[in-house]
Amino acid sequence: MSENLVEARGLTKKFDDFVAVDAIDFDIKKGEAFGFLGPNGAGKTSTMKMITTVSPITDGKMTVFGLDPNTQGRAIRSRLGVVPQEDNLDLELTVAENLFIYGRYHDMKKSEINPRIDDLLDFAQLSERRDSRVEPLSGGMKRRLTIARALINDPDLIILDEPTTGLDPQARHLLWDRLYRLKRDGATLIITTHYMDEAEQLCDRLVVMDEGRIVAEGSPRQLIDEYAPREVIELRFQEGEKDGAALKLEGIANRSEILADRILLYTDDADTTQERLHNRGIHPEQVLVRRSTLEDVFLKLTGRRLID
Amino acid sequence: MTTLARSLRFAESEVIAYRRTWRGTVITSFVNPVLFLAAMGAGLGSLVDDGAGELGISYLAFVATGLLAASAMQNGAGDGSFPVMAGILWRKNFHGTITTPIGPAEIIYGRLIWGLARLTFVLVVFAVIAVAFGAIDLGPALLAIPPAVLTGLAFTTCITAWTLTQEDGRSLSTLFRFLIVPLFLFSGTFFPISQLPDYIEPIAYATPLFHGVELVRKITLPGADGSIVTGIPLWAHLVYLVAMLLIGLYLSIRLLDRRIRP
Amino acid sequence: MSVEAPSRLTPIGRVTPFRAQRIWEKNFIAYRRLWKVVFSGFFEPVFYLFAVGIGVGALVGDVPGPGGALVPYAAFVAPAMMAASAMNGAVIETTFNIFFKLKFQKVYEGVLTTPMQPSDIAIGEIGWALLRGVLYSTAFVVVMFAMGMTRSWLAFLAIPAATLVGFAFGAVGMAATTYMRSWQDFDLVTLVTMPLFLFSGTFYPLDVYPPFIQNVAKISPLYHGTELLRGFTLGIVDWSMLGHTGFLLVMGLVGAAVANRRLDGMLRK
Ligand SMILES: Nc1ncnc2c1ncn2[C@@H]1O[C@H](COP(=O)(O)OP(=O)(O)OP(=O)(O)O)[C@@H](O)[C@H]1O
Ligand SMILES: [Mg+2]
Numbered sequence: 001m002s003e004n005l006v007e008a009r010g011l012t013k014k015f016d017d018f019v020a021v022d023a024i025d026f027d028i029k030k031g032e033a034f035g036f037l038g039p040n041g042a043g044k045t046s047t048m049k050m051i052t053t054v055s056p057i058t059d060g061k062m063t064v065f066g067l068d069p070n071t072q073g074r075a076i077r078s079r080l081g082v083v084p085q086e087d088n089l090d091l092e093l094t095v096a097e098n099l100f101i102y103g104r105y106h107d108m109k110k111s112e113i114n115p116r117i118d119d120l121l122d123f124a125q126l127s128e129r130r131d132s133r134v135e136p137l138s139g140g141m142k143r144r145l146t147i148a149r150a151l152i153n154d155p156d157l158i159i160l161d162e163p164t165t166g167l168d169p170q171a172r173h174l175l176w177d178r179l180y181r182l183k184r185d186g187a188t189l190i191i192t193t194h195y196m197d198e199a200e201q202l203c204d205r206l207v208v209m210d211e212g213r214i215v216a217e218g219s220p221r222q223l224i225d226e227y228a229p230r231e232v233i234e235l236r237f238q239e240g241e242k243d244g245a246a247l248k249l250e251g252i253a254n255r256s257e258i259l260a261d262r263i264l265l266y267t268d269d270a271d272t273t274q275e276r277l278h279n280r281g282i283h284p285e286q287v288l289v290r291r292s293t294l295e296d297v298f299l300k301l302t303g304r305r306l307i308d
Numbered sequence: 309m310t311t312l313a314r315s316l317r318f319a320e321s322e323v324i325a326y327r328r329t330w331r332g333t334v335i336t337s338f339v340n341p342v343l344f345l346a347a348m349g350a351g352l353g354s355l356v357d358d359g360a361g362e363l364g365i366s367y368l369a370f371v372a373t374g375l376l377a378a379s380a381m382q383n384g385a386g387d388g389s390f391p392v393m394a395g396i397l398w399r400k401n402f403h404g405t406i407t408t409p410i411g412p413a414e415i416i417y418g419r420l421i422w423g424l425a426r427l428t429f430v431l432v433v434f435a436v437i438a439v440a441f442g443a444i445d446l447g448p449a450l451l452a453i454p455p456a457v458l459t460g461l462a463f464t465t466c467i468t469a470w471t472l473t474q475e476d477g478r479s480l481s482t483l484f485r486f487l488i489v490p491l492f493l494f495s496g497t498f499f500p501i502s503q504l505p506d507y508i509e510p511i512a513y514a515t516p517l518f519h520g521v522e523l524v525r526k527i528t529l530p531g532a533d534g535s536i537v538t539g540i541p542l543w544a545h546l547v548y549l550v551a552m553l554l555i556g557l558y559l560s561i562r563l564l565d566r567r568i569r570p
Numbered sequence: 571m572s573v574e575a576p577s578r579l580t581p582i583g584r585v586t587p588f589r590a591q592r593i594w595e596k597n598f599i600a601y602r603r604l605w606k607v608v609f610s611g612f613f614e615p616v617f618y619l620f621a622v623g624i625g626v627g628a629l630v631g632d633v634p635g636p637g638g639a640l641v642p643y644a645a646f647v648a649p650a651m652m653a654a655s656a657m658n659g660a661v662i663e664t665t666f667n668i669f670f671k672l673k674f675q676k677v678y679e680g681v682l683t684t685p686m687q688p689s690d691i692a693i694g695e696i697g698w699a700l701l702r703g704v705l706y707s708t709a710f711v712v713v714m715f716a717m718g719m720t721r722s723w724l725a726f727l728a729i730p731a732a733t734l735v736g737f738a739f740g741a742v743g744m745a746a747t748t749y750m751r752s753w754q755d756f757d758l759v760t761l762v763t764m765p766l767f768l769f770s771g772t773f774y775p776l777d778v779y780p781p782f783i784q785n786v787a788k789i790s791p792l793y794h795g796t797e798l799l800r801g802f803t804l805g806i807v808d809w810s811m812l813g814h815t816g817f818l819l820v821m822g823l824v825g826a827a828v829a830n831r832r833l834d835g836m837l838r839k
Binding site: 015049052054055056073074075077078080082084086088089090091092093097100101102104105106107149153 | 589592595596599600675676677679680681682683684685686687837838839
Binding site: 328329331332333335336339340343344346347348351352354355356359363367478481482485486489490493494498499503504 | 604606607610611613614617618620621622624625626628629630631633643753754756757760761764765768769773774778779
């Protein structure tokens with residue numbers, strides 16, 4: 001079970017002199033859902049494109065299905081399903097025709113494609129729009145169609161670059177459910193996302209990227225345990241009082257973070273911290289205590305104004 | 309703000325957008341007349357002038373005057389089609405505009421003002437080049453510009469109205485293929501209408517470009533006789549074109565209003 | 571550590587080396603609905619044929635054709651119209667249409683995540699432009715027969731000849747498209763095709779020009795296309811036609827090679 005579908009060592013992507021992906025290492029195991037998290041411009045899409053073999057590798061080594069992307073791109077792509085960050089549906093074709101022609105690109109027979117189209121339209125909840133042109137579809141419908149298109153060849157490895165951007169909550173949950181089932185049936189998933197709940201729900205393992213490098217790696221739980229204390233206290237202040245309060249936070253929690261609109265305190269024990277706040281004469285307008293999430297890990301690792 | 313001021317504001321927005329694309333249009337409006345006059349007027353003219361037919365004037369003069377009106381039509385039609393489709397469908401700038409104090413009517417007036425300026429520029433350039441070729445004299449050439457501009461604007465308003473009834477851009481190329489190109493070819497631009505088969509001739513007389521071409525020729529070619537121009541009085545051509553412009557204007561405003569404020 | 575994942579529908583063995591025909595399949599599906607557009611494209615050259623052949627023809631009379639024999643003006647112009655329309659058709663398809671798909675719809679980016687590759691796209695799209703061209707050329711020759719503008723059965727050879735013209739211009743057009751940055755650059759396309767259309771011996775024999783300009787005009791690829799087609803439709807065939815064919819063939823192959831290389835660099839960043 002520890003076979004690696006993708007192995008990357010020192011994987012690097014440069015655009016002229018600009019380093020978009022900076023010598024990263026990762027292994028993606030067969031059957032797992034692997035996440036790439038990171039702020040805008042971190043290099044996620046660049047990495048996806050190299051795995052998809054549409055973007056030549058500048059430096060380092062990578063194998064996909066044990067094959068070399070430089071020379072065996074066609075063979076690799078025949079087993080991939082790709083959901084790009086930006087929809088690139090063929091606007092001249094109808095919904096069903098978009099699925100059909102991708103089946104043909106994969107050299108599938110018409111008799112193989114047609115039943116799959118029915119299934120996939122059902123999955124994407126687009127059966128009623130089957131013969132509609134793509135252009136007038138809503139953003140979310142287009143997204144669902146793009147996802148359905150990626151599944152036409154029953155891929156072994158599915159690469160989803162921000163799959164749920166633009167979907168409504170129902171559609172997101174439906175997609176999560178569907179991805180979960182695909183994984184259960186043996187598919188391997190690579191997902192990039194900005195939604196921490198999505199990463200927590202879907203990913204067995206994930207890496208956090210920043211400025212082209214991998215800054216952390218592990219399961220969602222591991223990362224939270226490692227990088228974020230158990231609880232977070234969010235403080236909001238009345239106009240002008242925040243800065244004064246910020247000066248009195250020294251040693252009050254494991255870590256504090258001052259954002260534009262509020263202050264976050266990371267702590268293993270919220271009660272003690274709240275007591276200390278009171279003792280120091282800090283009186284926020286609003287106090288919210290919650291469990292820390294992957295979002296906190298993300299913010300810590302990819303840097304906001306931090307005060308340790 | 310008055311209607312005029314608001315219309316000018318909209319024209320201004322078109323000027324700003326145009327600043328990014330002007331280079332190409334200016335080149336085409338200089339280069340195309342030069343090429344056409346050299347190829348059709350001078351080149352083909354050398355065959356025609358010692359050929360079988362008789363025009364009584366040089367073929368160069370004949371084609372140059374025809375092309376002055378025809379390029380007014382082409383520019384006017386271009387102005388009434390693609391930018392309008394862009395406004396409601398591709399760039400959607402008309403939709404943005406009506407969220408400001410500027411209304412649909414002022415969009416149409418603004419485009420017309422802008423079209424008037426551009427058309428005048430393009431046609432003056434054409435006329436000057438035609439004069440340089442020795443096709444026509446400067447004085448009459450400049451006199452012929454207002455009626456040519458009128459021809460262009462009549463096309464602009466009518467085609468704007470038509471464009472506003474269309475679903476997508478594809479029909480625009482059909483319009484050019486089945487209306488503008490045939491008009492360009494069969495409205496007396498390259499050969500006198502009298503050479504058309506008798507049953508087509510009356511149709512040609514009914515076309516707007518014919519009236520534009522006639523106006524231009526009657527002004528610029530005082531020596532032209534019955535083989536080149538008809539006896540229809542100038543005012544009749546003018547009434548035809550002005551009526552066309554006004555009807556198109558009225559319809560454009562109505563249709564734009566309905567299209568972007570459903 | 572290589573993995574034998576059981577792939578149910580597209581085993582690696584199914585990866586065929588050549589699949590440009592898939593692009594045709596896609597275009598065919600799209601154009602099925604657009605047949606009116608395709609059909610209507612045929613009218614434009616026919617309009618020109620009527621106007622110039624009949625209207626201007628009456629003014630001109632007979633002109634010297636290849637070899638110097640006098641031919642009716644309509645018969646002289648018709649093959650040139652056919653060559654020009656082969657050029658225009660191919661250029662429009664491989665510049666405007668391809669640019670739109672490349673830059674705005676990003677259709678090809680999606681296509682390339684499947685086993686398709688850039689050369690499939692280049693070959694497929696150029697081939698498609700040619701296929702359409704064959705359709706138009708055939709109709710054109712039929713109209714010429716119907717209107718009495720040709721009497722030679724050699725005229726049917728003008729169909730493959732026009733296809734060659736389309737190939738030469740389509741390939742170069744596609745190569746040019748890979749250098750385009752914005753729509754403004756397309757003014758250049760018209761800036762090239764318009765003079766070619768007007769000065770390639772389309773409307774009158776080149777000898778109305780001074781010798782120097784005649785020699786310049788002979789560099790024009792459309793001139794070679796026009797001469798080739800004119801020879802066939804007038805039924806006057808000679809060795810110079812091999813030269814015209816060679817010129818167009820080389821132009822097309824160079825264009826296709828450049829297009830293929832550039833497209834690869836563009837699509838696989
Ligand atoms: N074709 C390109 N040419 C030049 N630079 C590029 C190109 N594509 C991406 N980049 C740069 O590489 C960096 C990484 O981009 P990438 O798209 O991989 O980020 P990302 O992590 O996917 O971001 P986002 O979350 O915004 O999608 C960015 O700085 C981007 O500007
Ligand atoms: Mg991205």
